[in-house]
Amino acid sequence: MKVVVLHGSSRKGGDSDTLAECFLRGIREAGQPEVVHFYAIDMNIAHCRGCGGCTAGGACVIEDDMKLVYPAFCDADVVILAAPMFWGYMTSQLKTLFDRLEAIVSDRCFGGKDFVLFVTYRHYYGSIVEWLDRVSKGFGSRLHALTCRTYDPETQTDMPVASFPDKLEEATHLGRQVAALRSSSSG
Numbered sequence: 777m778k779v780v781v782l783h784g785s786s787r788k789g790g791d792s793d794t795l796a797e798c799f800l801r802g803i804r805e806a807g808q809p810e811v812v813h814f815y816a817i818d819m820n821i822a823h824c825r826g827c828g829g830c831t832a833g834g835a836c837v838i839e840d841d842m843k844l845v846y847p848a849f850c851d852a853d854v855v856i857l858a859a860p861m862f863w864g865y866m867t868s869q870l871k872t873l874f875d876r877l878e879a880i881v882s883d884r885c886f887g888g889k890d891f892v893l894f895v896t897y898r899h900y901y902g903s904i905v906e907w908l909d910r911v912s913k914g915f916g917s918r919l920h921a922l923t924c925r926t927y928d929p930e931t932q933t934d935m936p937v938a939s940f941p942d943k944l945e946e947a948t949h950l951g952r953q954v955a956a957l958r959s960s961s962s963g
Contacts, residue, residue, distance in 0.1 A: 781800075786867070791936060792859055799951040814844070821876060823872055823876075825837075849885060850885040861898070922950060
């Protein structure tokens with residue numbers, strides 16, 4: 777099984793990364809997947825120019841770190857988005873990466889995958905879940921979303937995801953479930 781993790785946070789090892797690692801722990805119980813991590817904050821990824829070069833020539837005309845993401849994404853069985861929410865949506869780094877996936881939008885690259893979305897948020901998360909649900913359904917893929925509010929509005933304090941052992945276990949269990957789904961669909 778091939779897994780790609782798209783990290784949207786500027787803080788490595790933060791809340792959304794912690795949920796992704798719990799998921800990977802669960803999926804590893806079924807075997808040893810090939811896992812590739814992409815940290816958007818550390819990558820040289822230009823904004824999509826909307827030039828249409830990818831539709832005309834079959835590839836993005838921009839030469840940058842997306843050349844590493846494209847083949848890994850297309851070959852992946854499972855795509856994990858570790859996405860903290862900034863202003864009600866994914867971080868700008870992760871959004872830039874996703875905008876550039878326009879160059880490979882196809883059934884081959886988006887179809888038949890399990891998309892796993894880990895959202896940590898303070899106030900609102902619905903927009904990213906709704907968006908990825910539409911994308912995954914449009915390509916006959918599955919979406920598995922786990923959200924965790926890491927802010928207490930009553931005390932106005934942030935709480936690390938480690939304060940929610942039920943969410944950590946839910947992420948691990950989700951890894952087991954996705955491994956079982958992938959195993960049953962390939963066998």
